[in-house]
Amino acid sequence: MAELLLFNKPFQVLSQFTDSDGRATLADYLDAPGFRAAGRLDYDSEGLLLLTDDGGLQQRIANPRHKLWKTYRVQVEGVIDAAALASLERGLELSDGPTLPARARRIEPPTLWPRQPxxxxxxxxxDSWLELAIREGRNRQVRRMTAAAGFPTLRLVRWAVGDWTLDGLQPGEHRRVFVHERGQSPFSSPHAGRKKGSDPGASRARRRKGSAPGRGHRR
Incomplete structure (x- = not known):
């Protein structure tokens, strides 16, 4: 049975376990040998990052060919209007080509944790908020899309990947879910596991060895 970790990646944490430049990484929060991120989330973005111990499942989640919907809650500069939302939904011309049609709607400011800084x-x-769902994984795509629509991104939180959501997780927390067969498609509804701390094998947030003096644990 393949296992997933649903992790709420804090702001300014890399989506990897090591970094030669001393920046915060997943190792500051997770003790998960054999797990690798299924896709990436930018250093200055927050929210749901999936990690798995199954290579086949990792590829199915991360490969844009499978067009798995990724849903973001986005704070933008300016009051986003119907014309901008329509352009996001139709697709925009970016420097690396047109985007696929997306799902976009304006939302009220969501109840989120305070960002630090x-x-x-x-x-x-x-400023205003929108919910944007895309099926691609280009570099900084959401930020480039909102900028092309005339509304630069101020804060970007990934809320869901397929059926898996961030619901109930604070920054730096995770929970385990299970896929019954290794290599099973992530398009089916996942089966929720226990939250962090409810089993002896749950990963623990920890301070990274060799971190800069005075840098506290990032939560």
Whole structure:
């Protein structure tokens, strides 16, 4: 049975376990030998990152060929309007080609954890939130899409990948889920496992060895 870790990646944490430059990594939060990230989440983005111990499942989740929906909650500069939402849904021309049709809707500001450091906004410019779902995985794609639509991204939180969601997880926390057969497609509904701390084998957040003096554990 393949196992997944659903991890709420904090802001300014790399989606990998090591870094030669001393930046925060997954090793600061997870003790998970044999697990690898299924896809990536930018250093300055937050939210759901999936890790698995099954190579086949990792490829099915990460490979854009499978067009697995990834849903983001995005704070943008300006009050996003119907025309911009329509352009996001139709697809936009980016430097590396047109985007696939997406799902976009304006939402009320979601109830989220405070970001550290806080988002820097301009007092004279309003902001708004949208929910955007895409089926691709280009470099910094969501940020480039909202910028192309005229609304630069201020904060980006990935809320869901397929049926798996961030619900109930605070930054730095994770929970385990299981897929009954190794290599099973991630498009079917997952079966939730126990939350962090409910079993002896659950990964524990820890301070990385050799971290810079004075840098606290990032939560």
């Amino acid at each position: 806080p988002v820097r906004t301009r007092k004279t410019v309003p």
